[in-house]
Amino acid sequence: MLVLLGIGVVVLGFALRANPLVVVMAAALTTGLAAAWTPDADLQMMYDAALATIAAFGKAFNDSRYVSIVWVVLAAIGLLERAGLQERARIAIANVKAATTGRLLWLYFVIRQAAAALGLTSLGGHAQMVRPLVAPMAEGAAESKYGALPDRERYLIRAHAASADNIALFFGEDIFIAIASILLIKGFLEQNGIIVEPLQLSIWAIPTAIAALLIHSLRLWLLDRRLKRVLEAKPAQSEVAP
Amino acid sequence: MITLPHIYIVGGLFFAALAILSALDQANARRLRNAAFWGLLALSFLLGDRIGDFGNGLLALGLVVLAAFGLGIGKPKTTTPEERRASAERRGNLLFLPALIIPAAALIGTLAAKETEWGAALIQPTQATLISLALGVLIAVAVVMLWLRPPLLAPLQEGRRLMDSVGWAAILPQMLASLGAVFLAAGVGEQVGTIFSQYVPGLETSRTIAVIAYCVGMALFTIIMGNAFAAFPVMTAAVGLPFVVVALGGDPARVCAIGMLAGFCGTLMTPMAANFNVVPANLLELPDRKAALNGVIRAQIPTAIPLLIANIILMRFLAFP
Numbered sequence: 001m002l003v004l005l006g007i008g009v010v011v012l013g014f015a016l017r018a019n020p021l022v023v024v025m026a027a028a029l030t031t032g033l034a035a036a037w038t039p040d041a042d043l044q045m046m047y048d049a050a051l052a053t054i055a056a057f058g059k060a061f062n063d064s065r066y067v068s069i070v071w072v073v074l075a076a077i078g079l080l081e082r083a084g085l086q087e088r089a090r091i092a093i094a095n096v097k098a099a100t101t102g103r104l105l106w107l108y109f110v111i112r113q114a115a116a117a118l119g120l121t122s123l124g125g126h127a128q129m130v131r132p133l134v135a136p137m138a139e140g141a142a143e144s145k146y147g148a149l150p151d152r153e154r155y156l157i158r159a160h161a162a163s164a165d166n167i168a169l170f171f172g173e174d175i176f177i178a179i180a181s182i183l184l185i186k187g188f189l190e191q192n193g194i195i196v197e198p199l200q201l202s203i204w205a206i207p208t209a210i211a212a213l214l215i216h217s218l219r220l221w222l223l224d225r226r227l228k229r230v231l232e233a234k235p236a237q238s239e240v241a242p
Numbered sequence: 243m244i245t246l247p248h249i250y251i252v253g254g255l256f257f258a259a260l261a262i263l264s265a266l267d268q269a270n271a272r273r274l275r276n277a278a279f280w281g282l283l284a285l286s287f288l289l290g291d292r293i294g295d296f297g298n299g300l301l302a303l304g305l306v307v308l309a310a311f312g313l314g315i316g317k318p319k320t321t322t323p324e325e326r327r328a329s330a331e332r333r334g335n336l337l338f339l340p341a342l343i344i345p346a347a348a349l350i351g352t353l354a355a356k357e358t359e360w361g362a363a364l365i366q367p368t369q370a371t372l373i374s375l376a377l378g379v380l381i382a383v384a385v386v387m388l389w390l391r392p393p394l395l396a397p398l399q400e401g402r403r404l405m406d407s408v409g410w411a412a413i414l415p416q417m418l419a420s421l422g423a424v425f426l427a428a429g430v431g432e433q434v435g436t437i438f439s440q441y442v443p444g445l446e447t448s449r450t451i452a453v454i455a456y457c458v459g460m461a462l463f464t465i466i467m468g469n470a471f472a473a474f475p476v477m478t479a480a481v482g483l484p485f486v487v488v489a490l491g492g493d494p495a496r497v498c499a500i501g502m503l504a505g506f507c508g509t510l511m512t513p514m515a516a517n518f519n520v521v522p523a524n525l526l527e528l529p530d531r532k533a534a535l536n537g538v539i540r541a542q543i544p545t546a547i548p549l550l551i552a553n554i555i556l557m558r559f560l561a562f563p
Contacts (some may be wrong), residue, residue, distance in 0.1 A: 003428045006421075007466070007476075014468050014514045021309045021410055024417045024472075025302070028424040035428035051296065053424065058299025060423030062290040066246065066372055067416040068283070069253045071405060073344060073375070076382040078400025080341055082321050083390055084330030088337045091330060119345040126522035135526055155528050159537035162522035163510075166538075167545055170506040174499065178348055178375040180415040181471065185498045187419055188475050191426070192483060196495045198371040199352050204499035207560065211552040216545050 006031030028057050063191075067183050073119070089123055090133060101142045101157055102224030106217060108134050108161075109168045113213065116172030119179070124165055135161040146231035153227060160223055164216070171212035174205035245366040247291075249376045254287030259398045260405055264316055272314030276406065279308045283413065302420065309410035316406045318399035340382045340389075347378025411517070415471055422475030431479025438481055445485050449492075450558055452485040457554045460501050461508035461546075468514025470505030477501070486561070496561040504553040510546040511539060 006027040013023030032053025033046060077085070089111075108124075115123040124130070135158045142149055142157060149157070173179045177198035182205075189196055261281035267273050282304050290298055321329070330337065351374020354361030365373050383397045393399075405412060425431065438459065444451040459481055463473035482501050486492040509515045513534050523531035523538045530536045535543075 001433060003425075003430050004433055006425060006428070006430060010467055010472065014516075017516075019306075019310050019410070020414055021306045021417055024414075024421045025306045028421050031424055031428045031430060054299035054303065055295040056299075056427055057420050057424055058297065058302055059295040060420035061302045061416065062286065062295070062298040064416045064419040064423075065250060065253075065287060065290060066369075067419055068413055069249060069287075069372060069376065071408075071412055072253055072256050072379050072401075074404040074408075075256065075397040075401035076344060076379045076386070077341065078402075078404045079383060079386045079392065079397045080337060081404075082326070082392060082396060082400050083333065083337060083386070084321075084326035084328070085337050085341065087323075087327045087330035088333070088335065092335065118342065119348070120341055126525050130522060131525045151529075155530075155537055156541070158526040158528060159523075159541040162526060162538045163541040163545070165522070166510060166518050166542065170509065171503065171549075174503060174506075176345060177352065177371045181474075181502050182499075183372075184415065184419050184422075184471055184474060185502055188422065188478060189494055189498060191423065192479075194494045195368065197352065197356070199349075200495040201499045204496045204560065205503060207556050208500060208503045208549070208553055211556065212545070212549055215548050215552065219545050 002034040002037060003031055005034045025057075029053055032056065064187055067180055067187065070178050070180065070183070073178075077120075086123070086128065090129075100145070100224050101138045101160075101227060102220040104138050104141050105134070105160055105164045105223070106220045109164045109216060109220070110213070112165060112168035113172035113209065116169050117175035117209065119173075119176040121169060121173050121176075121179070124169065126162060126165060130161050130165050134165070142227055142231070146227070149231070153230060156223075157227075160220070164220070167212060167216055171205075171209045175202050175209055177202045243363060243366055244373050244377070246369040246372065249369075249373050250287045250290075252376055252380070254284045256398070256401065257281075257284035257287060260284075260402045263318065263395075263398060263402050264406075267316040267318065269317035270314040270406075272312065273316065275308055275311060276313050276316060279305060279313055279410070280405070282308070302417070305410075305413060306417075309413075313406070313409050315409075316402055318403045320400060320403055340386050343382040343385060344375065344378040347381060348375040350374070351377060414469075418469060418471040419475075421472065425476055426479055431476050433480075434476055435480035435484055439485075445481070446489050449486075449490045449562060452481065452490055453492075453558045453561070454554055456481040456486050456497075456501055457504035457550060457557060460505040461511075461550050464505040464508030465512040465514070468509075468512055468516070470502055470509055473505050473508070474498075474502055477505075486557075490562070492557075492561040493563055496563075497557065500553055500557040500561065504550055504557075507546045507550040507553065510542040513539065 009027040009030045033049055036049030112124045138157050138161050182198045182201050185201055257280045261277045261284055264273050265277035282301055286301055348371055351365055352370040355365040355367045355370035439445050442455050445455055459477045463477050464470045467473050482497055486497050487494050513519055519538050523536045528537045
């Protein structure tokens with residue numbers, strides 16, 4: 001049971017908001033020491049166990065290098081960004097005149113999920129797309145329909161803009177064969193003597209991606225209905241006039 | 243034949259270039275720390291197989307120490323927003339094409355190496371996807387260089403610009419994979435598995451119960467760990483492999499693929515997943531951004547729970563061919 005202490009270190013580390021890399025290393029050392037600990041262990045034995053844990057971690061780190069090879073992609077993506085790839089994506093989205101908050105977020109969701117499925121995970125993101133573009137556009141869509149927004153609804157729309165980005169990313173990216181999570185699964189199975197190819201894994205991410213699209217489409221439709229119900233309670237002056 | 247070690251050389255040279263360019267970047271006050279970080283990573287890719295397990299462990303420890311002190315963000319020369327907008331308007335949707343070369347190459351290369359003789363002769367079939375991906379990147383970079391004629395160092399400088407914005411988080415997945423291996427060796431998965439088999443009746447005999455235990459366990463463990471990558475090796479060793487796959491006949495690729503996605507449902511519900519659920523709440527200036535269940539998480543829970551149920555149903559019906 002003592003080996004479960006490593007999990008406690010992870011929980012504690014994240015609760016204290018320590019640097020995650022430090023937390024991971026501390027959890028690995030704790031686990032290695034806990035596994036070696038016996039009532040009559042002395043300092044020398046624990047020292048040896050610490051060295052053995054560092055070596056075990058190093059071996060796994062070296063065997064897992066392929067997880068980090070995907071970063072070379074950034075050389076190509078950065079080059080395209082330099083030529084205006086993000087701006088082109090913004091133009092492509094802005095040209096679609098969606099009438100409602102829900103439909104606009106839905107459109108972003110679909111584009112984000114499709115792009116992530118093609119491996120273009122850096123085509124969105126909270127800092128690059130949601131704050132400067134998606135959230136203001138979603139708020140603007142509601143404002144043009146219902147006038148000035150109460151704070152409650154404004155924050156609700158913003159939260160939905162952020163969540164659309166997350167959900168579309170999570171349940172799109174695993175369709176792409178070279179994403180870190182697919183490689184992690186591949187590596188894990190390999191350590192257990194099961195050889196699979198990334199493509200065999202990514203295919204089975206498709207049903208969940210469709211389920212996520214269906215469920216979140218319903219959520220965004222409900223968001224539109226809710227905004228309509230709450231905000232139409234105070235009818236716009238222009239519509240009351242004959 | 244192109245094999246994974248060749249691709250590691252490409253990666254090693256890429257990170258080595260980042261290290262050199264970082265060291266020369268006067269605009270970055272922490273340029274030597276950045277140079278050391280990317281330099282160590284380059285060393286890992288180029289010489290990882292020669293420095294021994296303990297050497298690699300010290301190398302990982304060095305990366306952790308550098309990250310703990312904090313990396314800086316370099317300022318490589320790049321285009322201005324105005325130049326980018328002008329370029330985006332001039333080039334139109336053609337700009338998306340080079341980006342599509344990368345996934346297309348990964349897909350075509352994988353299929354070719356598996357299904358054709360010339361493909362298998364060119365690309366090591368057991369690592370086809372990664373090798374094809376890296377080749378796709380080289381092709382895409384070559385196409386853009388010939389098409390747009392940017393400065394010769396542009397791909398490396400632009401790569402550095404993006405790498406610096408990712409920072410130390412770039413190696414977090416690899417570190418979590420290594421932690422998973424240490425957990426595995428220490429028997430953490432077995433311990434969790436023992437707890438599960440003690441408290442979950444029917445785990446060894448009912449496919450439905452085993453699938454529910456694995457998927458819900460993945461989500462709960464991800465909520466605690468803040469990251470499905472950390473939860474995956476433990477829960478899969480504890481429940482996924484021994485019960486769903488070995489005892490009850492699930493297909494490992496399908497079980498693991500859907501199991502990871504069940505974990506992602508947990509990521510949507512936890513403030514521990516700071517970069518997804520706390521950072522955007524800060525960016526969007528939500529009033530409840532410091533709360534455990536801030537607006538972003540509350541907006542996600544009603545999608546996450548039905549999706550977790552959907553994953554359970556999908557795994558139950560798809561994973562036992």
